[in-house]
Amino acid sequence: MAAVTLIHGDAADYGRACDMILTDPPYEMSGAELARIIGKFDAPHLILITTMRQLLDFMPRTEWRLAFDFVIDGVMPKKSKNYMQPHYLHQTGVYLTQPGVKSAFDRRRRMRSDAFEANGYWPTIFHAPRDNVQAHGHAKNAQAVTDLLGSFNVRSVCDPFAGSGATAIAAYDLGIPCTLIERDVETFNALKVTCRFMSAYGLEIIE
Numbered sequence: 783m784a785a786v787t788l789i790h791g792d793a794a795d796y797g798r799a800c801d802m803i804l805t806d807p808p809y810e811m812s813g814a815e816l817a818r819i820i821g822k823f824d825a826p827h828l829i830l831i832t833t834m835r836q837l838l839d840f841m842p843r844t845e846w847r848l849a850f851d852f853v854i855d856g857v858m859p860k861k862s863k864n865y866m867q868p869h870y871l872h873q874t875g876v877y878l879t880q881p882g883v884k885s886a887f888d889r890r891r892r893m894r895s896d897a898f899e900a901n902g903y904w905p906t907i908f909h910a911p912r913d914n915v916q917a918h919g920h921a922k923n924a925q926a927v928t929d930l931l932g933s934f935n936v937r938s939v940c941d942p943f944a945g946s947g948a949t950a951i952a953a954y955d956l957g958i959p960c961t962l963i964e965r966d967v968e969t970f971n972a973l974k975v976t977c978r979f980m981s982a983y984g985l986e987i988i989e
């Protein structure tokens with residue numbers, strides 16, 4: 783069964799090699815800072831769940847090539863008090879590869895739980911309501927992340943901005959070894975609780 787490694791610290795200090803980076807960075811992070819941190823990792827495949835603003839800032843600073851984009855539909859907008867911003871219903875997703883790397887995506891690999899056709903139908907909008915957050919804090923997001931990760935032929939995954947751990951839940955469900963890094967102490971403590979049930983299968987915690 784897959785091993786899960788949780789690291790408390792700054793992702794910039796824990797760069798490692800993996801098949802895929804799958805992450806949802808803080809949206810206020812600049813493209814330059816995101817490029818600096820992602821650049822510490824050695825991976826041929828990258829899935830970013832991001833904003834168009836952050837993506838446009840990130841792309842000119844890296845060699846990553848766009849394979850395809852998708853949308854995560856949060857259904858409920860984020861509550862924002864800023865009158866100069868719309869209420870975002872969605873997150874922008876992109877699958878990127880290093881130059882010369884063949885795509886690891888195959889839409890037949892996994893039947894999407896938000897699409898009721900068992901024939902490899904893989905719509906580019908994920909139905910992932912924000913209000914459905916009981917189990918693991920981000921239940922529906924974890925399901926969307928599992929559908930996403932399960933559509934790629936990768937043997938290991940890293941998430942440098944772990945948050946509540948949707949990537950760990952997805953990787954665990956799929957049997958893919960994963961490393962998660964989280965800097966904030968409270969978030970990391972919650973992550974340890976979320977991942978506690980994985981200990982029987984090899985859970986390493988580095989603090």
Ligand SMILES: C[S@@+](CC[C@H](N)C(=O)[O-])C[C@H]1O[C@@H](n2cnc3c(N)ncnc32)[C@H](O)[C@@H]1O
Binds near residue numbers: 946
């Ligand atoms: C948008 S959240 C991730 C949400 C996550 N996908 C989830 O399922 O909850 C980004 C996380 O990155 C963490 N973070 C920000 N900068 C970091 C850094 N340099 N190293 C590690 N973690 C960082 C924040 O504390 C936050 O928990």
